[in-house]
Amino acid sequence: MHPDRPEPKPGEIPAARAGFVALLGLPNAGKSTLLNALVGEHLSIATSKAQTTWQRVAGIRTEDACQMVFLDTPGIVTGPGLFHRSMALETGRAADDGDVLVAVVDGAAPMPRNPAGLLRDYLAAASVPAALAVNKADLGRFNPEPANSLAEGLQLPAFIVSARTGAGLEPLLAFIGSSLPEGPFLYPEDDIAAAPARFFVQELIRETVFEQYRQEVPYSVAVQVEEFREGEDPVYIAASLHVERRSQKGLVIGRRGAGIRKLGSAAREKIEHFLGRPVYLDLWVKVSDGWRRRRKGLAMFGYTVPDDAP
Ligand SMILES: Nc1nc2c(ncn2[C@@H]2O[C@H](COP(=O)(O)OP(=O)(O)O)[C@@H](O)[C@H]2O)c(=O)[nH]1
Ligand SMILES: [Mg+2]
Incomplete structure (x- = not known):
C-alpha cells in the first residue's frame, strides 16, 4: 500500500486502480520476457542478444478493478553513440511516466558495477513506489543475494521470479496492484497492447533478424511496415529492412x-500467430546510410531523437 493512500474501510468497495508500471534494468535481465509473462502475450521482442528493445513497448493487464500498463524499455543503456543515447532517453521517459517502477535484475548473472550503479541511482531518485524483480530463478546458478542486498540498501521489496516459467509473479502483481493510484482505466478493458498491429509486425520482423543474423548486422536493421492490407486474405504485408551499409544488404x-x-x-509464421490469420509477407532490403548515427534516420524509424543530435 502506498503510504499516502488511506486503507479502504471495511465493507467499502475498493475503487478502480490504474497506472503505468515502468520496467527498468540492465540489458538481458529479462524485462521483455517479463512484460510478456505479465501480459500473457508475446508483445515485446526478447532474444538472447543484448539491446534488442529499442523503444518503449506498452502491454496491458486488466484484472478485476485493476489495470496495469507495463512499459518495457531498452533499460539502463550506456554508450556514447547517438543510438545509445536515444535508448537511454526512452528509458528515462518511461521511468518518468511510471506510477510504479520495477527494476528487473538477472539473478543468475554477476552484477556489473557501473550500470548497476545507474540502476541504483534510478531507484534512489524514484518518487513513486518501486520494487526489484530478481529474475531467472529457474536457473541452477541463480543467486538472489546481490540483488537482495541492493534492495535492502534502498529499502525496497524484492520479489524472486522467473519470467520464463511464470513462477513468483503473483506476489509481484499484488505489490504493483496495491501501489497503483486510484483512478479509471486508461485503456479499454480488453486491450492488451497500446500500439497498432503494424508496430508489432515490425517488432516481430526485427526479432527474427536478431535470431538469424550475427554480429553487428541485427543492430543495424530498422524495419518499416510499408503496407498492411488487413482486408485481403491472406493479409498482405510489405516491409522494408533498412541496413546502415551497402555491404550489409548482401x-x-x-x-x-x-x-x-x-x-x-520465420517472421511470417510469427506474424500469423500474432494476428491469428494467414499472411503474405513481402520483404525488401534498403540501404539507409548510417541511419543510427543521424537525427533524420532515428526520426524516420520512430526512435527518440536526442536534442543535440546532428
Ligand atoms: N532461464 C531464464 N531465462 C530468461 C528469463 N527471463 C528472460 N530470460 C532470457 O534472457 C534473455 C534476455 O531476455 P530479454 O527479455 O530479451 O531481456 P531484456 O534485454 O531485459 O529485455 C533471453 O534469452 C530470455 O529468454 C527467465 O526467467 N529464465
Ligand atoms: Mg528487451
Whole structure:
C-alpha cells in the first residue's frame, strides 16, 4: 500500500486502480520476457542478444478493478553513440511516466558495477513506489543475494521470479496492484497492447533478424511496415529492412536470396500467430546510410531523437 493512500474501510468497495508500471534494468535481465509473462502475450521482442528493445513497448493487464500498463524499455543503456543515447532517453521517459517502477535484475548473472550503479541511482531518485524483480530463478546458478542486498540498501521489496516459467509473479502483481493510484482505466478493458498491429509486425520482423543474423548486422536493421492490407486474405504485408551499409544488404539477402527467404518465412509464421490469420509477407532490403548515427534516420524509424543530435 502506498503510504499516502488511506486503507479502504471495511465493507467499502475498493475503487478502480490504474497506472503505468515502468520496467527498468540492465540489458538481458529479462524485462521483455517479463512484460510478456505479465501480459500473457508475446508483445515485446526478447532474444538472447543484448539491446534488442529499442523503444518503449506498452502491454496491458486488466484484472478485476485493476489495470496495469507495463512499459518495457531498452533499460539502463550506456554508450556514447547517438543510438545509445536515444535508448537511454526512452528509458528515462518511461521511468518518468511510471506510477510504479520495477527494476528487473538477472539473478543468475554477476552484477556489473557501473550500470548497476545507474540502476541504483534510478531507484534512489524514484518518487513513486518501486520494487526489484530478481529474475531467472529457474536457473541452477541463480543467486538472489546481490540483488537482495541492493534492495535492502534502498529499502525496497524484492520479489524472486522467473519470467520464463511464470513462477513468483503473483506476489509481484499484488505489490504493483496495491501501489497503483486510484483512478479509471486508461485503456479499454480488453486491450492488451497500446500500439497498432503494424508496430508489432515490425517488432516481430526485427526479432527474427536478431535470431538469424550475427554480429553487428541485427543492430543495424530498422524495419518499416510499408503496407498492411488487413482486408485481403491472406493479409498482405510489405516491409522494408533498412541496413546502415551497402555491404550489409548482401549479408541480409544471402546467397541467392536464401537469407531473406528464411527470414521471411520465420517472421511470417510469427506474424500469423500474432494476428491469428494467414499472411503474405513481402520483404525488401534498403540501404539507409548510417541511419543510427543521424537525427533524420532515428526520426524516420520512430526512435527518440536526442536534442543535440546532428
Ligand atoms: N532461464 C531464464 N531465462 C530468461 C528469463 N527471463 C528472460 N530470460 C532470457 O534472457 C534473455 C534476455 O531476455 P530479454 O527479455 O530479451 O531481456 P531484456 O534485454 O531485459 O529485455 C533471453 O534469452 C530470455 O529468454 C527467465 O526467467 N529464465
Ligand atoms: Mg528487451
